[in-house]
Amino acid sequence: MxxxxxxxxxxxxxxxxxxxxxxxxxxxxxxxxxxxxxxxxxxxxxxxxxxxxxxxxSKDALLLAVAEKVRTDMAAWLMSDVELREARSAAELLRAVWRRLCEPQEQRQFLLLFEFVGHHGEKSGEDEELSRSIVQDWTEIIADRLAADGWPPEDASALSTLVLAQVRGLQLDLLVSGDRARADRAIDFAVRLLDHSTRAGSADDHG
Structure with missing residues (x-):
């Protein structure tokens, strides 16, 4: 047999x-x-x-599957939401995504993320899949949009890491402080810097 x-x-x-x-x-x-x-x-x-x-x-296998589902669900939303599809730039997209991520139902994913990091932070090779799911796969999604705005691949990769860190850092701040107005001002400042840099880069390309 x-x-x-x-x-x-x-x-x-x-x-x-x-x-x-x-x-x-x-x-x-x-x-x-x-x-x-x-x-x-x-x-x-x-x-x-x-x-x-x-x-x-195992429990770890379930947690990995959950982390991946959270990411794929968000990626699907980014592709299907009309407002996001019609965003004219990464800066405009970031502003719209931030509003969505501040909804209580969506904020739960950040609480889960911070728990994941605390739970897995001291482990090594066995968590490569989880690391990819909560870091690298996200930066790739952001970098693809930045590249569509005209950013060179290396710059898009570095900037996507910065954007992801800003969003997650501000969400942690918001969860701890509850100061939505201050977090909104910070993300708006980041968006304006991103938009300015994008426009400056476009002007240089065509200068």
Whole structure:
């Protein structure tokens, strides 16, 4: 008999993974990572611990899947939202995204991010996938838009890192201080600098 025989139970439940991941993501966004155990997650999702493990082999595997879903959902929103699609520049896009990210439902992803960093910060190679999902994949999305504005690839890469750090840093500030007006002024200043730099670069290209 072939050793590659398919597990019938795995096939039967395979279609449920997206549904379970969506529900698990909502649960973890609401409850956080600290003290997280798979059994309460499974109970909240209405499945057995064994079923959850069949789809996500460990707690870390589930957390990685959740981090990736948060990123892909945001990327899909960036592509599908009419206001964002019609943004004429990265600066205009950043301003619109900031408004969305300040909504309480969206702010939960930053709380989760900061918990991820605290939970995984001292680990190494085993967290490369998580590191890519919460840092590199995001900077690539931003860099692609900056490149569309005319930024050279190396500059777009460096600036995307700066933009990501500004947004996350200001979200941390906002979560701690609750001072939305000050955070809005800071992001508006960053947007104006970005817009000015983009216009200056365009003028140099055509000068």
């Amino acid at each position: 072939s050793s590659s025989r398919v597990d019938g139970r795995a096939l039967r439940f395979q279609h449920r993974r997206p549904e379970l991941l969506a529900a698990a993501t909502e649960y973890i966004l609401e409850h956080g990572v600290t003290g997280l155990s798979l059994r309460p997650v499974a109970q909240a999702l209405g499945v057995t611990h064994a079923t959850l493990l069949r789809h996500f082999s």
